[in-house]
Structure formats: structure tokens, C-alpha cells
Amino acid sequence: MNLSATLSPTREPSTLHAKGRRARDPLPGFRLALGATLLWLGLIVVLPLAALAVRPWQEGASAMLAALNDGRMFAALRVSFQSAVLAAILDLPLGLILAWALVRTRLPGRRLIDALIDLPFAIPTAVTGITLATLYSPQGWLGAPLSRLGISVAYSVTGIVAALMFVGLPFIVRSVEPVLRDLPSELEEAATLLGARPWQIVARVLTPALLPSLISGFGLAFARGIGEYGSVIFIAGNQPFRSEIAPLLVVVRLQEFDYAGATSIAFILLVASSACLAAVAMLRRRAARGLVAEGAA
Amino acid sequence: MNALAPSSPDNARRSPAEIALIAAAYAIVGLMLVLPPVLVFTEALRSGLGAALASITDPDALSAIKLTLEMTVAAVAINTSFGVLAAWLLAKYRFPGRSVLVALIEIPISVSPVVAGLVWLLLFGTQGWWGEALNRVGITIAFATPGILLATLFVTFPFVTRTLLPLMEQQGRDAEEAATLLGASFWRILWGVTLPEARWALLSGGLLTTARAMGEFGAVSVVSGHIPGLTETMPLHIETLYNGYQSVAAFSMAALLAIMAMATVGMRSLFEARMRREEPRKAETAGGGA
Numbered sequence: 366m367n368l369s370a371t372l373s374p375t376r377e378p379s380t381l382h383a384k385g386r387r388a389r390d391p392l393p394g395f396r397l398a399l400g401a402t403l404l405w406l407g408l409i410v411v412l413p414l415a416a417l418a419v420r421p422w423q424e425g426a427s428a429m430l431a432a433l434n435d436g437r438m439f440a441a442l443r444v445s446f447q448s449a450v451l452a453a454i455l456d457l458p459l460g461l462i463l464a465w466a467l468v469r470t471r472l473p474g475r476r477l478i479d480a481l482i483d484l485p486f487a488i489p490t491a492v493t494g495i496t497l498a499t500l501y502s503p504q505g506w507l508g509a510p511l512s513r514l515g516i517s518v519a520y521s522v523t524g525i526v527a528a529l530m531f532v533g534l535p536f537i538v539r540s541v542e543p544v545l546r547d548l549p550s551e552l553e554e555a556a557t558l559l560g561a562r563p564w565q566i567v568a569r570v571l572t573p574a575l576l577p578s579l580i581s582g583f584g585l586a587f588a589r590g591i592g593e594y595g596s597v598i599f600i601a602g603n604q605p606f607r608s609e610i611a612p613l614l615v616v617v618r619l620q621e622f623d624y625a626g627a628t629s630i631a632f633i634l635l636v637a638s639s640a641c642l643a644a645v646a647m648l649r650r651r652a653a654r655g656l657v658a659e660g661a662a
Numbered sequence: 663m664n665a666l667a668p669s670s671p672d673n674a675r676r677s678p679a680e681i682a683l684i685a686a687a688y689a690i691v692g693l694m695l696v697l698p699p700v701l702v703f704t705e706a707l708r709s710g711l712g713a714a715l716a717s718i719t720d721p722d723a724l725s726a727i728k729l730t731l732e733m734t735v736a737a738v739a740i741n742t743s744f745g746v747l748a749a750w751l752l753a754k755y756r757f758p759g760r761s762v763l764v765a766l767i768e769i770p771i772s773v774s775p776v777v778a779g780l781v782w783l784l785l786f787g788t789q790g791w792w793g794e795a796l797n798r799v800g801i802t803i804a805f806a807t808p809g810i811l812l813a814t815l816f817v818t819f820p821f822v823t824r825t826l827l828p829l830m831e832q833q834g835r836d837a838e839e840a841a842t843l844l845g846a847s848f849w850r851i852l853w854g855v856t857l858p859e860a861r862w863a864l865l866s867g868g869l870l871t872t873a874r875a876m877g878e879f880g881a882v883s884v885v886s887g888h889i890p891g892l893t894e895t896m897p898l899h900i901e902t903l904y905n906g907y908q909s910v911a912a913f914s915m916a917a918l919l920a921i922m923a924m925a926t927v928g929m930r931s932l933f934e935a936r937m938r939r940e941e942p943r944k945a946e947t948a949g950g951g952a
Contacts, residue, residue: 390755391839391842391843392851395751398748398755401744401747402744402752405744405747409815410769413782416781462683463687465683465687470680472688480928481696483931484698485695487923488924489919491897492920496702497698499701499705499913530694591774594880595897615774615777616776616884622789628784631780634777635774635777639772
């Protein structure tokens, strides 16, 4: 699926030249395509990222240390990372239930549910932001009943987690769903016949089989969550040290013309989400190899 | 696929646990996925359809809609043209450094929108590397439309290549090599042989680019400067209206943008279903030839 499918090659293209690899490729257009790709990639991706990598060092090591020695930055990073982890964890059971309902039941409205699951991907983040802020505000449809229970969601870290849960949910469902579909339902039926209780089936049968897909869904949701901006800023309180997310602090620093400060936060965010996505890609490749090996055995 | 998918064998005998899980699934869908879009349209129509339409046809709103459409068309045109060439390069040839290119193309996906905006300020902002110099010769990129376009290009960069590449790799290059032997030029092969086969994937990638370009907020917000009527796209205008307590206007704009995005994504799923339906046929013919 397109969210996370990697571009890694699946099959070597056949070549007319079996004799030697050095022989001139018969297919025209290599130089043109290479030139166009390098130009496009260089201007739009490599050049700006090079600026991001070089800029923090430009004003010298002391300026960079000063930028790093910033309590507000660490607080913002902590808010972002903690909220993203918590939201992704809370999304795991919800996503698992939705994937199960899609794959294992013939519920009425299943098609509609299937389409609705991609809604958080489809809706622009600014729309999500103002919608969730209104929904969870103390007078909102969900905020009012929750505040009567003593739970205030909007304008606090809870609101950040609620927004990230909405954004992250499809990642979990779409990671788990194909794996669950390939898992024979006879497995669950056999466990039932052998006297397993529902929670035992979930804990002993489903969870081990689904674990890699749950982890990769978690990783994708987390990587998206730490960088998320539009759907969060309207519902977060945006109070420094308490409910200010790291991407917002980047914007604040830019408005203060503190490019060094903005760049160091940006750099940390970039490294964290890239590392997370690389780990997910590795996990997927391993899982794929495992399946292939099983199939061949 | 659905015919083969396992289903509960008889709906009459669902265990209590199953019923509880099904109820939970409906509750999750209802609270998390149905309420938000319903709220968008309810808030937009709170003062009636007339007020909603009036706020969409306000001059600043119209200028935001126009800018969003312009930026989307430009970003889709540029990223699709280059994306096709990149997919061709990566699918049809093996060369040293290929995997590096693949990894670089993927990078924008993992970048926070805010960072995707910031990088352009580092180059073209007032304190950026070339901002001053370009300003002196009368070229403004940051806080103007060129900056918005660059930010949009960055965030929508990988989609076309990503969608096309797996399909183009599956195609192999036998047809292209045959066309070469018959004397076809590169453009002729691309237009006449490769792209017709990949048309649904190309459309799907283009529509994904469209959806993201229309809705991009964080990256554009950093480079735009938020000048109403000049550098405000639809998502930025929504923010301005919402922060100015113009709730009806904000949600009317949000409803329009949501409809545009959902229509784009809906069209894309139609094309993807079409692509999947055509795939088995291809596999059959390939199997017959082998």
C-alpha cells in the first residue's frame, strides 16, 4: 500500500545484453531521465536539506550549544514525543478492533467504514485542527459531556493526544488489516474449539501473529505524530513548557528570527522521524522475508 | 477478494465477546470518524446556506481559493512531469547510486510540514543564504507565491514516483526494448508504450499530489507570511478566520476544502480499484505466454 510501501526494487529488469553489463544500454533516454531526476531532486530536496544540515554549524559551535541549551526546546520536544507515543499506543487497540471488524465480520456498512478509515488522511490538517478543537472544546459535542465527567480535553496535552490519535488511527488499521486478512480464521476457530477464551485467543493467537504489523503501524503513527502541526495547534493550549509542541516552537523561533534555534529543533525532528521510518521499513522487509521463507518451506 | 475473505460462518451465533467488539467498532467509527465531518458541515451551515456561500465568495476567500488552485496545478504539473522521468529511470535501469536516489526521493515523507517550510527560509528568507542577494535584484521568494510553490513541491515530491515505480518495475522492459528495435524515440516509447500501461497508477499518484497540495498547511504557513488576499491559501485563510472568531466563515471554507480533498481522494480510490481489476487480467496473459 502506498503509505509505506518502499521503493525498493522487486525484480531486476531483463536486459538484452546477457554478455556484458558494460555494453551500451539499448533503451534510449537514460541520460535525459537521469539529468531531469538529478535536477529536480537537487533543487527541491537536496539543496534545502543541505541548508538544514549546514546552518546549525554556520554560527559556530558555541551558538549551536546555546541553541541546544534551551529548556523550552526540551520541554516542547518532550511534549511532542510523549503525546505521539501515547496517541500511538492508544490507537493500537482501536485500530486492531477496526481491522478485525473489517476483515472478520460482515457488518452492515462495512464498505462505508472502510472508506471512513482513510478520512484522517484525506482531510486537510487545518480542517482537522479547527474541527477537533470545536468538537472537544468545553461547549463542544464531545467536550461538554467529557467536562461534566471532569475531563477537559481541549487546550491541554490531552487535546494534543486526541488530535494525534485521530491522525494516527488509519496507520494502525491499514498496517494490521492485510496481515489479519492473510491469517486463516480457522486458527481462531480451532482455538475456540480447544476451549480458549476470547482474551486467550487475542493474547496467544492473534497478538503474536500481528505483532510486526502492530509495531510498524505504531512506528508510522509515531513518526507522523512528532512532526504533526496543523491538526494539533488549534486544540493544544500552546503554553510554553506545558502544551507547546516542537513544530510550533520552530514557528515561534522563526518569528523571533532565531534561525539557529528553529533549525536545531527541526534537525532533531527530522532525525527522529527518519530513524523511525527507516526502522519500520527494515521491520517490513524482515517480515516479508519471513513470509517468503515460510511459504517456500 | 471479498468473496474469498473469511467471514463469521453464521451470523446468528455471535459470542458476547464478538458483539462487544462489534459495538466497540461502531462506537470508534462514530465518535472518531463520523462526528468530525458532520461537525464541519453543521458549523458551516449554522447561519444558513446563504451565510456559508457569502463567506466563500468574499474577496479574500476567493483570492485564497484562486491561489490554492494555482499552486495545486503548478505543483501537480511539475512533480508529475519529473516524477514520471524519475520513475522511468529507477524502474528501467540499474546503475550505481540508484538506491541513494530512491532513498532521497522518500525523504520528504518523513519531514514535518513545518520543517519543509523552514528549509526554504534558510535559503531564501531575510536571514537565509541568498534571500538578501535575490531581494536586491528584485526577486522575492520567501513570504510570496514562489515560496509557497517550493514548499508545496517539497511536501508532494515523492507521490507520483512512489505510485508509478512498483508498477513500472513489474512491467519490466521487454516492450520498451522491442519498441527501441523498431526505431521508436524515447518520448514515443514513454508516451506510447510505458505510460498507457501505467495510466491508472499515474492518475492515482497525480490525485494524491493534488490532495496534498490543496490541503498543505504547516509548510505553506511558514513561508507564506499570511497576507490576506495575497499569500493566503485556503488552509491559511481557514486559520485566519478561525483565530478571528469567524467560526461560520472558517467552517464554510473548511467544508469547501474538505469536499475538494475528499472528492480527489474518492476519485483516486475508484482508479485504484480499476487498477486492481486490470492486474489479474495482465497476470493471466503473462502466465499464458510463459
